[in-house]
Amino acid sequence: MEQPNAGILLIAEPFLKDPNFMRTVVFLCDHQSEGSVGFVLNRRYNISLNDLIDLELDRIIPIYYGGPVQLDNIHFIHQRPDIIQGGTEIIKGVFWGGEFDEVVDLLKANLLGDDDIRFYIGYSGWGIGQLEEELSTNSWLTVKAVKQIIFHNKNEELWKDALDLMGKDYRIMKNFPIDPQLN
Numbered sequence: 001m002e003q004p005n006a007g008i009l010l011i012a013e014p015f016l017k018d019p020n021f022m023r024t025v026v027f028l029c030d031h032q033s034e035g036s037v038g039f040v041l042n043r044r045y046n047i048s049l050n051d052l053i054d055l056e057l058d059r060i061i062p063i064y065y066g067g068p069v070q071l072d073n074i075h076f077i078h079q080r081p082d083i084i085q086g087g088t089e090i091i092k093g094v095f096w097g098g099e100f101d102e103v104v105d106l107l108k109a110n111l112l113g114d115d116d117i118r119f120y121i122g123y124s125g126w127g128i129g130q131l132e133e134e135l136s137t138n139s140w141l142t143v144k145a146v147k148q149i150i151f152h153n154k155n156e157e158l159w160k161d162a163l164d165l166m167g168k169d170y171r172i173m174k175n176f177p178i179d180p181q182l183n
Helices: 102-106 128-134 153-165 167-177
Strands: 008-012 025-032 035-040 044-048 062-065 069-078 088-091 094-096 118-124 142-146
Touching: 008 153, 025 088, 025 153, 035 062, 035 128, 069 102, 118 128, 128 142, 142 153, 153 167
Parallel strands: 062 118
Antiparallel strands: 008 025, 008 142, 025 035, 035 118, 044 062, 069 094, 069 118, 088 094
């Protein structure tokens, strides 16, 4: 298990009941003494970016539910630092943020594909010591993040595929019921 740091995945343990995080994978982008910030990778939001911004595109740009904090903000993770300025590299080749107006122009010009960028409404946040407390109670499994999971295109499979990164000892968890009392 990895210590909390930018660039790790937080994989919800199979029986976590919190509706914000049940069977989710969170990409941790910032972890400092003041707290932590990450984005839920596998929960599509009920609206699209097109609903929020007039993009005049023929395709729908999905938004993901980044977490329950500040649902009035849009964040993005991308792998195109060659055309998006100002992002912070979290893991090799994966960046958080950048110039949003630039991104809108690139979308309008059809220069960004779904594999290049992901948008999140809100974020997952933890205050001082909160994430460490949740880790000590085994609410999360941790593993180094990889691009294939961050830009995974099947939300319903992402949690299980992230567990595969943990190794064979954790694969059995993929088949655990959400509520073991109902088994």
